[in-house]
Amino acid sequence: MSINELTKKLKNEAYSSLYLLYGKEKYILEYSQKLIVQAVLDEGSADFNLSSYDMEEQPIEAAIEDAETLPFMGDHRVVIIQNPYFLTGAKVKQKVEHDLKKLEQYLQNPSEQAIVIFIAPYEKLDERKKIVKALKKQGEVIQAEKMNVQLQKEWINHASKEANVKMTDEAVERLIELQGENLGLLIGEVNKMALYVGEGGVIEPSIVDELISRSLESNVFTMVEHVANRRIDAALRICYDLLKQNEESIKLMALLARQFRIILQVKQLKAQGFTEKKMASILSLHPYAVKIASRQSRAFSEEELKDLLIRAADADFEMKTGQRDKQLSLELFMTGIHKAKQTN
Template structure:
């Protein structure tokens, strides 16, 4: 079931006795759980009729006893079951005994006056287990995969609309580039920028650059962009800013080498006919990072990228063995990158 379908059902008071929320996108899990709770409980009875049980600390039968208790001063009781590790194939790190036969009996005959939400923050459940098969059969399912770029942009746009501002597509891309694919973090940043631009304002790429703090890796990402586009003065500006923040030249060199290695890998996989999605999976990267690396790769041949990686390894060796001053070695490496790109 999609979030949109679930929202429609809740709006029309069409509730299920059992919900299974699972996946690695924590923000969506939290958002969905909150949506169910708000739809089924009123403010006056929420304190009496909502309970949360952590399966790493409490036996399942304790939560089920609560689910079988009649609601107090309300129509429904909501019982949230968190961290049900027994639904996965991993071994428990804790010693809590769970009566899964008791859970199986409840799943076959759930209380009509209780809403049980099984909150499983795992990428996969163990489909071989009888209890997993039964739960997926009896419950309404909401599965939250890690989001692709389009889905992230949709949430960013949706959040901007809720805050009564607009955000350009370029600004949304820039935000993802700087902050990665943590949806909760992206949404918080959109809300902060909405306050900055004011009611009915528009968030531009310049807004993102001005307000969003950059991680070290994102600064290196931008540094490579400057090199690719022959903006060597701006590249050095980033380098000197990072050095003022006491970042080690050796670390900066390693991150630069890593980014050029990714560009080469993406370029080679693209030549083999891999899609961006397949490349992202193969290289364990976010699809957006693959998209940018693919674009950056257009400015270099395979041989040029291999030469750059050899030069990076040589510079790294000179830094670590004290053959040259570390900052000077980094400066010479970036200067040489600019010269090579001019001849591309």
């Protein structure tokens, strides 16, 4: 079930006794849970009729007993079951014993006055298990699947619509490029910009550039972009700003090396005729990271990139063994790229 379908059902008070929310995208799990709780309980009854149980710390029987208890001053109880690892095939050292037979019995005949929400932050469930089959059959299922670009755009547009603002397609793309893949951070930035432009306002790329703080990876992309275009002063300014923000020289060196490694891989794959979408899949990268690397690869030959990776490894060794001051090693690496580009 999609979030839109869930929203429509909740507005029509078409509640399910059982909800299974699973997947690795934390924001979707939290958002879906919030939608259900707010739809079922008002503020007055939430204090009495909302409870949460962590299956890594508490037995399932306690949650079931709560679900079978009549609601107080309301029509429903909401019981949240966190970390139900017994729905997966993973081998976990159990801290508590769970009576899963009792859970199976409850799933066959859930209380009509209880809304039980299973929050399973796992990529996969064990479909062979009876409780998983019963839960999927009896309840509503929402999968918080890993984000791709299209899903990110849909969520960003959904958030801007909820905030009563319009966000241009170019602004959406710019936000993803600057902020990265974390959906929770992306939505938080949308809400921040919505407050800035006000209800009915329009979020343009210029607003994104003005308000959004760049992620560390985005700053590294920009540093490499400056170096590729022989703007070494601009690259060093970003570097010094990051160091003032207490970023470690070794960490920055590692991220620069990673970016040049990605650029080399993209250059080699592009030469073999792969599309950016296919390259993103092969390299397990966000499509925007591949797009940027593809653009940056034009400024370097394959041999230059291989040489840069050797230099990066040497600089990393110098830093970690104390042969040279860490910041100086980083500066020399960056100016060395610039000088190499000038002589080629």
